[in-house]
Amino acid sequence: MLTLWGRANSSNVMKVIWLLEELGLPYERIDAGGNFGRTTTPEYRAMNPTGLVPTLVDGDFTLWESNAILRYLCDAYASESPFWPQAPRARANVDRWMDFLFTLGRPQTVVFWGLVRTPPERRDHAAIETAISEAGRLWSILDAELAHHPFLAGDTLTLADMAYGPHLHRWFWFPIERPAAPHLRAWYERLLARPAYARHLAATPT
Ligand SMILES: N[C@@H](CCC(=O)N[C@@H](CS)C(=O)NCC(=O)O)C(=O)O
Numbered sequence: 001m002l003t004l005w006g007r008a009n010s011s012n013v014m015k016v017i018w019l020l021e022e023l024g025l026p027y028e029r030i031d032a033g034g035n036f037g038r039t040t041t042p043e044y045r046a047m048n049p050t051g052l053v054p055t056l057v058d059g060d061f062t063l064w065e066s067n068a069i070l071r072y073l074c075d076a077y078a079s080e081s082p083f084w085p086q087a088p089r090a091r092a093n094v095d096r097w098m099d100f101l102f103t104l105g106r107p108q109t110v111v112f113w114g115l116v117r118t119p120p121e122r123r124d125h126a127a128i129e130t131a132i133s134e135a136g137r138l139w140s141i142l143d144a145e146l147a148h149h150p151f152l153a154g155d156t157l158t159l160a161d162m163a164y165g166p167h168l169h170r171w172f173w174f175p176i177e178r179p180a181a182p183h184l185r186a187w188y189e190r191l192l193a194r195p196a197y198a199r200h201l202a203a204t205p206t
Contacts, residue, residue, distance in 0.1 A: 001026060001027065001028060002020070002025060002026070002027040002028070002056065002057070002058050003027065003028050003029075003030060003056070003057040003058075004016055004017070004020065004027055004028070004029045004030070004054055004055075004056055004057075005029075005030050005032045005038075005044070005047070005048075005053060005054060005055040005056075005057070006029070006030075006031075006032055006033055006053030006054035006055065007031050007032060007033045007034045007035075007036050007053060008029070008031070008200065009034070009203070009205070009206050010033060010034070010053050010054070011166035011167060011170075012052075012053065012054055012066035013029075013033075013053055013054045013066070014165065014166040014200055014201045015066055015070065015162045015163055015165060015166060015201075016054050016056065016066055016069050016070060016073075017029065017196075017200045017201075018162050018165055018196050018197060018200055018201060019070050019073055019074075019083065019159070019162055020073065021195075021196035021199075021200065022083070022157070022162075022194075022196055023073065023077060023078050023081070023083075025073070025077055032044065032053055032055075033052070033053035039051045039052070039053065047062045047064070048062070048064040050064060052064070054066055054069060056069045056072070056073075058072075058076070066163075067098050067159075067163065070084070070098075070159045070162060070163070071084055071159070074159065082156045082157070082158065083157065083158050083159050083162070084158065084159050085158070090153070090154070093153050093154070093160075094153045094158045094159050094160045097152050097153055097160035097163070097164075098159060098160055098163045100141075101163050101164060101167070103138060104135065104138040104139070104142075104164075104167070105167070106134075107130075107131040107132075107134040107135040107138065108131075108135045108167050108170070108171070110127060110128065110130075110131035111128060111131045111132055111135055111174060111176070112170055112174075112205065114127065114128035114131070115128065115174055115175070115176070116170075116205050116206070132174075132176050132177075132178075135171070136178055136179045137179075139171060139178075139179075139181060139184055140179055140181060140184075142164070142181075142184055142187075143181035143182070143183045143184040144183070145183075146183035146184060146186070146187050147183045150186075150187070150190060151187070151190070152164065152187070157194070161187075161191065165191055165197055165201045166201050168184070168187070168188050168191065169188070169201055169202045169205075170205050172185070172188055173204070173205060
């Protein structure tokens with residue numbers, strides 16, 4: 001049995017849940033991080049010295065870093081799956097988009113923390129506005145890519161879509177003005193049509 005440590009409202013946990021659900025793998029999830037705590041205990045730190053979530057335990061194997069977990073699950077349990085294709089160029093394309101999330105994640109995190117996790121009286125509106133503008137510019141890069149195919153890395157769902165899934169929902173949920181991005185919106189609607197996405201990733205951000 002796989003065990004996933006991490007609270008269900010963490011974007012990095014959500015993408016792992018989504019993959020587990022898409023693959024139909026049995027797993028147990030243990031709430032940890034945020035208000036649940038548990039990540040400062042010596043037991044948790046022995047599994048994951050960063051004290052962050054998620055952490056995956058598979059028998060005597062423990063793994064942290066969400067993208068590494070996604071790749072491990074595909075390799076170990078679904079090596080023929082199109083989620084992480086084996087052909088070098090197709091795989092590199094998926095990896096490229098997963099890595100680009102580190103760039104987009106910077107302004108997106110400022111917006112998320114500013115609008116969701118910070119009380120209104122303590123918000124840095126100038127920083128939030130700058131981040132909205134930068135995130136919008138970066139999401140537009142995905143919008144342009146999605147003009148050519150229905151999913152981020154091609155014609156089928158891959159780990160690239162899963163990596164962005166939580167952030168995409170938040171982007172459309174934020175009460176902000178966004179640049180027009182029809183392909184991004186169509187992609188979001190396409191993801192919402194997947195039961196696992198609708199159920200686990202499209203809740204109100206908290
Ligand atoms: N690069 C790490 C980042 C993990 C991370 O930052 N997790 C956040 C939640 S999204 C966390 O643990 N925050 C502290 C907490 O929840 O207690 C990954 O992708 O797994």
